[in-house]
Amino acid sequence: MSVWDDVVGQEEVVATLQHAVADPTAMTHAWLFTGPPGSGRSTAARAFAAALLCPQGGCGRCRECHTAIEGTHADVELVRTETVIIPVDSARDLVQLAGRRPSVGRFRIIVIEDADRLNESSGNALLKALEEPTSHTVWMLCAPSLEDVLITIRSRTRHVRLRTPSVSAVAELLVRRDGIAPEMAAHAARAAQSHIGLARRFARDDGARIRRHDAVTLTTRIRGVGDAVDAAADLVQIAEEERDAALVERHAEEKAKLLEMLGADPAARTQPVAVRSQISALEKEQKKRATRYLRDVVDRSLTDLMSVYRDALMVREEAGVPLVNEDARGTVTQLAQVFTAAGLLGCMDAIGTARARIEANVPPLLALEAMAISLQMPR
C-alpha cells in the first residue's frame, strides 16, 4: 500500500514525483499539474503532498499520509472554488499563508485545485510568491491544460502532464476503491470516458445515468429549426434538473444552518435587517455557485454529445474500436448511416464551438440553439 494507489494509469508521472520526494535536488517549489478533467490532477497533487510530508516518503498508512490526502493536514491548504473565478482577495490570503513556516511537517503545501479559475488579477497577485517562496513552501497548481493558466504562472512552475487513464484502469479503481460490481464499473468508466469522478457518479447514481442517456439520444430527433430550438431547451432543462438535484437541498440546508447560527426564527415572515444582509450574502454566493454548476453540467453533456458523434464516426469508418456509448448503439448507428464522415466532423466542430461560446459567457440556451441547428439530420 502507498499514497500513489489512487493515482491510476499515470506511471511516468508517479515515477517523476517519487523521484522528487526521494532526491532533494530533483525537488522544486512550484508544480503545475495538467491533464483532462477527471484524470486525477488533484488526486495526484494530494498524493504528492502526502508523500512529501510522510516520514517514509508516502507509506499511505501513517497519520501524515491520511490527513494530507483527506485535506485536514495542518500544513496542507487545499484551495477549490465553487464559483466561476477565484477572486483576488483569496489569492492575497494565500500569499500571506505561503509566507508562514509549516507548523508540524517539513513543508507548507498549497494546492490550488482549479488554477484555471484564477483570473488575471488573482493570478498576478500570486506571481511574486510563486517565484520566490520561502524555503519551506511548495505550490501545486492544477489545471486542465497549460493554456488555461497565465503565461507568467506557467513560466514559474514545473509542469507535470497527466494523461487520460485507460478505461480498464478506471474500472479497476472503481471496483477496488468503491466496491462497485465489475460490469457496472466497466460500463460507467466507458460512459464517463475515463473521467474518474464522473464514472463513480454514473456507477452509483441511476438518475445521472438516465439524464446522460436522454441527452445523448435526443440528437436523432433534430430534423428542423423548430426541433433544434426544442432540443436546446431540453438540454438546458436536463442540466437544470441535474443542478437542482445537486444544489437545492444543500442550499436550503445552508440557509437553515445560517439562521440557526444567527439565532433567527426560521418561520418569521421578515427577518431583522442584520440577518437579512447575511442571508442575502449567502444567497448571492449560492447563486454564483448555481451558475457555475449549470455551466459545468452543460459542458459535460456536450462532451457526452461529442462522444456520440465520435462513436458514429468510428462505426462509419469501421475502425473496430470499442464504443463509448455502447448503451446507445441505436442512436450511434443511425447517425453513422445518415451523415457523411465530413458531416459528423462538422457536428463535432459545432459542439466544440458551443463549448467555447459558453465558456465566454454566451447564455447556454443561445449557444446550444446555434449548435443544435448545425446538428440537424440531413433529409
Add this chain to the structure above:
Amino acid sequence: MVRVTNPDETATIDVPRQVPPLVLIAGPEAVLAERALAQVIADVKVSSPEVEVLHQYTESYEPGAIAVATSPSLFGEETLLVVHDLDEAPEAMQTDLLEYLGAPEPDVTLVVMHKSGNRGKKVLDTLKKGKALRLGAPAMKSDRDKTDFATNEFRRLRRKATAGAVAALVQAVGKDPRELASACQQLVDDTTGVIDDEVVMRYHGGKVEATGFQVAEAAIAGQADEALRLWRHAAALGESPVPILAVLALQLRQLAKVGAAGRGRSADVARALKMAPWQVDKARRALQGWDGGGIGRSIQAVAQADFEVKGGGLGAGGRREPAYVLERCILEIVAERESAGRR
C-alpha cells in the same frame, strides 16, 4: 384645471376649489403626484391664502411629529400637512396618522401621498372611510398615456400644440414623464405661437428613444436602415449591444417555435409553446418572408455576435468594437431574410 383620474372609478373628475380636510394622492407616477399636490396646495390657498404648508418625510420622521404639526396654533392659522411616501412609512408614523384620523382638527388639511403596495393599508382604509378626496397618479406606460399627458401639459400651460407636435415630442423624449414635462415647459417658454411638429423637430430633431425591442423588430422585419438607425440612437444613449442581442435571440427563438408549430388556433399554439397569444400572432406576422433555414442561420449569427461582443475568440490584447459586431449581425439577419424571400 387639472384633470385627474380617480383610481377606483377610472372616471375623470375635476379638482374642486373647495378642498376637503382629507386628501389622498395615490399612484406611482411621481410627476402626476407632484402636479396633483401642487394643485391641491393652490386650491387651498384660494380660500385661505395664509395657510402654513408643512411636509413630513418618512426617513426623518420623529414619533409624535404629526401631532405637533396638527395641534391648533395660538394664532388660529390654518395648516396644510403633506405626508410623503406613506408606502415607506415607519410604524410610528402610521400609528400617529391613525391617531390623528381618529380625532381630526378643524383647521388642518391633511394630504397623504402613497405610491403603491400594501404598506400603510390601514391608514389608506381609514382615509377612504373618512371620505378623503382621492386623486390618482397612475403609471404612464403606453404612448397614449404619454400623449394624453403631454396634451394636458400644453393645456395647463395655456398653449396650443398640434397633435403632430405632441406625437413627435412623445417619440423624442417619451421615456421619462419628467423629461417629457420639462420638454413641454421648455417649448412653451422658448417659443411663441402654436407649437407644431416643425417646432418640435427644431428642438428635438432626429432624436429618437429606441429600445432593444424596436431594433430587433426592425431587423427581423428586414428593415436594415431602420434597425441600424434605431441602434445608433440607442448606442448614443449608452445602450449596450448585449441586451439587444438577447432580444434578437428571444424573438428568433419564438419565430422558430411558432413556425414549427404549424397552423392551428393561436390560443392553442400559445398554450402548447407557453407563450402569450399575442406573441404567437406577432410571430406569425413576422414569419412572412422567412424560412426555417434562414431563421436557423440568423440564430447562429446572433450566437456568434454574442460571443464576439463578450470578447470571445480573441487572443490576448485583441479588441473588437461591440457596436460594429451588432451592426454586422443585423445586416446578416436582414440578408438571410432577403435570400429567403427569393427562394
